[in-house]
Amino acid sequence: MVTFVKTGVDGLDALLGGGFRPQSAVLVSGNPGTGKSIFGIQYLYYGAIEEGQRGIYVSFEEDKDDIRQAAESIGLDEWGDLVDDGEITVYDKREMLGNSNFSAALDKLLDALEEDSYERLVLDSLSMFQLFFEDEQEERTYLLKFTDILKDHGLTSLLINEQGAVFPKTEVGLENFLTDGNVYFIQTPTESGVNRYVWVAKMRKQDIDTDIYPMEIGDGGITVHEQAGGFSMMGGERDVPGTSGSDSEAGPSF
Numbered sequence: 001m002v003t004f005v006k007t008g009v010d011g012l013d014a015l016l017g018g019g020f021r022p023q024s025a026v027l028v029s030g031n032p033g034t035g036k037s038i039f040g041i042q043y044l045y046y047g048a049i050e051e052g053q054r055g056i057y058v059s060f061e062e063d064k065d066d067i068r069q070a071a072e073s074i075g076l077d078e079w080g081d082l083v084d085d086g087e088i089t090v091y092d093k094r095e096m097l098g099n100s101n102f103s104a105a106l107d108k109l110l111d112a113l114e115e116d117s118y119e120r121l122v123l124d125s126l127s128m129f130q131l132f133f134e135d136e137q138e139e140r141t142y143l144l145k146f147t148d149i150l151k152d153h154g155l156t157s158l159l160i161n162e163q164g165a166v167f168p169k170t171e172v173g174l175e176n177f178l179t180d181g182n183v184y185f186i187q188t189p190t191e192s193g194v195n196r197y198v199w200v201a202k203m204r205k206q207d208i209d210t211d212i213y214p215m216e217i218g219d220g221g222i223t224v225h226e227q228a229g230g231f232s233m234m235g236g237e238r239d240v241p242g243t244s245g246s247d248s249e250a251g252p253s254f
Contacts, residue, residue, distance in 0.1 A: 044057055
């Protein structure tokens with residue numbers, strides 16, 4: 001029986017059937033401000049605090065202080081202590097991009113995986129990671145090798161992916177084929193602000209709930225609510241082929 005890796009997000013693990021499969025690589029997509037980075041921070045924080053699992057946060061866009069402040073802004077006040085104690089290791093934009101040598105920075109990360117034991121990893125963001133490749137073939141080869149390395153080291157990983165559209169893209173990108181699952185964070189504007197939603201679109205070898213559910217970000221992080229969203233991006237009934245079972249995957253219908 002599989003022991004799932006819990007996300008630490010109230011309501012989300014139920015949609016996933018218990019959490020992520022161990023050693024999976026999950027693509028987390030959404031437009032800016034939807035809560036993707038908060039999700040990554042919360043995922044590592046929960047793993048360290050509740051499960052005793054060490055984690056790595058790799059950021060191409062923020063420095064360590066920015067990440068700590070983001071954690072503390074949602075009440076994850078022990079983030080700094082966890083980093084100081086080595087329970088969470090942060091490689092920020094200065095370390096990953098500071099010397100303009102991407103290969104050297106990535107080698108440093110891979111060396112850390114060889115030298116120490118970790119269970120969780122967050123890469124923020126895959127969009128920046130992909131800029132270092134000259135063509136799709138090189139990107140595909142490197143990304144496949146990278147995800148295989150993460151799995152070989154026993155890591156259950158979140159690969160954060162920026163997209164410009166409010167709703168998930170209808171075309172399937174290269175990264176979708178090379179990851180084990182797709183989770184989308186969505187926000188829609190309202191007169192008073194925004195409504196936030198989460199959609200678990202695909203998770204290989206897992207029975208998942210593919211409806212869209214409302215979520216909020218508050219003290220303690222993200223909470224997913226049980227009542228499904230007021231709109232649907234799925235066509236047909238919940239139990240049509242492809243929406244649950246050993247390789248659950250569904251696509252948006254517009």
